[in-house]
Amino acid sequence: MGEAILEEVVRSYRGRPEKLIAALLALQRHYGYLPEPALRTLAQELGVPLSKVYGVATFYAQFRLKPRGRHTVCVCLGTACHVRGSEQIFHALKRELGVEPGDTTADGRFTLEVVSCVGACSMAPVVVVDEETHGRLDPEKALALLKKY
């Protein structure tokens, strides 16, 4: 199934390096991210160096190189959150989920992210899950939060 889309993209853009972005968009639309093997194939078939493909894929914010979980857990490490102990929250979540920032749990449920300041400093420390902002957390509360998703 995934192979079929790759084949189709390759067929329409073979030998046309200028179509790189269109091809990347098509792949991302299908997979939800850009898998490395697909990028390698694309590079070869379009005639674009892999380094350039990677450069473009990492330049535009809409492209992702890693699969996304169903939920994004985003820990704020901005100054305000930091002084109120967001570091501990971050470590607790990291341990619990067993992934590094940017990565997704094996069951595909959560992707862990970090940011600096989401503009909710008055509620610090803050964790944003999907679109929802949770404030005044401590490690325990943060872990409990995961259960809701």
Add this chain to the structure above:
Amino acid sequence: MERKMVTLVINGKEVTVPEGTTILEAARQAGIYIPTLCHDPELSPWGGCRLCIVEVRGWKELPAACITPVRHGMVVETESPAVRHARYTLIELLLANHPEDCLTCERTGSCALQDLAYRYGVRRTRFEGEKRNYPIEDSNPFIVRDMNKCILCGLCVRVCSEIMGKAVIDFAYRGVRTKITPPFELPLEKAGCVFCGNCIAVCPVGALFPKPMWGQGRHWEVKKVKTVCPYCGTGCSFYLVVKNDRVIGVQSCPEAPVNGRWLCVKGRFGFGFIHHRDRLKMPLIRDPFLFAKVTWPTALGRVARRLREVKEKYGPDAIGVLASARITNEEAYLLNKFARAVLGTNNIDHCARLCHAPTLVALREAFGSGAATNPLAEIPEADFILVIGSNTTETHPVAAIQIQKALRRGAVLAVIDPRRTEIASRAHYHLQLRPGTDIALLNAMAHVCLQENLWNQEFVIYRTENFAAFREAAMQYPPSLAAAITGVPEALIVEVARRYARAKNAVIIYTMGVTQHTCGTNNVYAIANLALLCGHVGRKGSGVLPLRGQNNVQGACDMGALPDYLPGYQAVTDPSLRAKFATAWGVEIPDHPGLTATEMFEAAAEGRIKALYIVGENPMVTEADTGLVKKALENLEFLVVQDIFLTETARFAHVVLPAASFAEKDGTFTNTERRIQRVRRAISPVGEAKPDWEIVTLLAREMGHPWDYSSPAAIMEEIAQLTPIYGGVSYERLEVEPEGIFWPCPHPEHPGTPILHQENFARGKGRFHPVHFAPPDEQPDKDYPFLLITGRYLTHYHSGTMTRRTPLGFYQETLLEMNPQDMAELGIKPRDRVLISSRHGVLKIEATPNSNLPRGVVFATFHDAENPINTLVGHRCDPRAKIPAFKGVAVRIEKAVR
């Protein structure tokens, strides 16, 4: 095309330049300095760093000089207060996220950023940038990447893609996270990097650094000596970086005539062998089983006595000399003189026998000279390039840079090779022929030119002979027949023939894929025929370039390390030439040609050759039919080997003489372009090693000949007197002509000859030689169903005695490369050990898949003494050139039971 001239004023000075020139170029021509960080004259313009901004009267903004073309009447200020202020701020911004470790940075004192900060008085930055915190990448033995220091000038990115055609690295991410990286943050060695280090050569700061030089010394503590690379015949020059009489590194030398700043991994990183602990530091005598260290007088005395004894007992022709393609011209000349004048035999040869002997025979008979017709720098002037049997990116990497340059200028490239090599994959046309069928293909191309009237009639009529016979032969090869023989589609043959014939300028580049066959000489005739037919010889950008293998294989041939030629291709059979040398040397010269290298081993195995003097060659690994070579060496009554290491061959010697390496002596090398270049002594010889010229001189003296050469310069004087093509060469001239001298250069006032055969061919008229296809000797059959091709890797040189003693040892293994489908059919998995057998020998080796090989063809290199692939190659030779068929051995492959 005359370009319109434009006049402008820079800093009050009037400057006139052609239209289209940038402000930067105009300023540089006028000797006015403008700082740059991201500009390089050999790379495409980018305009990213803005450091080159200038003020133009009447313009609101400060334009970047490197991308702004001049206009008539422009008034430019390069150091106005506004410009200085803007540059000051730019430098501050660069420093804002730059690590502050200049104290320990390897580039301190030779860093563009430091220099700019100094020049514009930037003591500290007002900006509090976030410092980057990338780990230092040094997982390979060649390049250290510290991206914290990177100023994102992008020069490395452009070198890698534009010059090397590799595009291993590029910009990734964005904003403050922007970084130069291989895809997916892979380490370089996993991203297809070939470690040419040319990115290091352009990096203005300490972000890229050669690992072997890390911590070895400050740049003001070292001495730099310009010399020539000891590996391949491309003949790149570079600086040897020396501290306390030790070579600590290699650095690009921008004035290098062949290569500029560009080098390959061997030249840049292959110097570690110089100080390797295995270097021979004392003469050795085998007594009777083990080697004992002895003094020079003892060793030389023994060699002289034994050679004299053999000569007295069996006559001079029982002795043979194997000279080297790695020693200097002066040394090769002395060895030729030693064989002919001291020993009294023409039995002298060297490994050119195994590479371009067919070229020497066939190109010489066709054109009058067996050497490349044009300089490499003219490759980009051609609009069509035909590469035959040359894995150029691996064997002559810096010559491949010229092909890449031609491609960027829009040239069309066709590659004839059974393997889909890297150069084949860059080509517009790849003719993937069956090994050994080149003649059918080349004749068919001639057929197309004749049939379609695309041949150059004027050239053929006025400048060639024997056309009728050739025409008749070629007309027997319609493309349909050639397609059946070669497996190359008919339409492709026709198309490539048309392209070649119609090109304004075309070059043919070829190497071992053409020569290492039992029909090697005929293959070269076929190439020469095609070039003559289309008139693509004797013009700028048009010619035939056999790329010579070793650093000085051209010179060793020039210097008479050949059984049939005295120096300068003066035939030993010609009485008047012999007389000239006899007078100069004070002895009679034997009148019959001697034995070739391949014949010497046969003769030794049969007991006709009793003593051999082998200098800087390792036939135990490089010759065909290793079994025969071993028998030959064991059979000898006396073997003396002169080398820098105790090679596989030296282990058989009775006396081993320790030679100095290229870094330890003066001399000249002649590269594949016929360019004679100066090799310079950078350090004293290690231990008690001596330069080969000194050893041969001492030996001649020991044998009663009063040679008194005081220096290589003195030897060159003698060469120039006796060798017309080198007649105008002298050390004084080479000192003031850093470009080197192209032979023929008959007298001191002669400028040298970069392009051969311009008005006339060296032999008068170019001669066609009708040739016919004959099926190769070794054909796959029921018992031996595969065809083995031997060759080289980029990272190693021949028997690997040097490269394997450097960081290049990083790439160690010789593997048998096979088509994956063939492997699957035989049930062989990657890294399985297989038993490979030919009619001449057997070997166990690990197999690895390579989908660029056609089915039925397997490939292995011969670098590795532990996997001596040449045991499989038979000693059947080309009848004229005596070269064995390294490129086509019928073999059987079985899964090895351990």
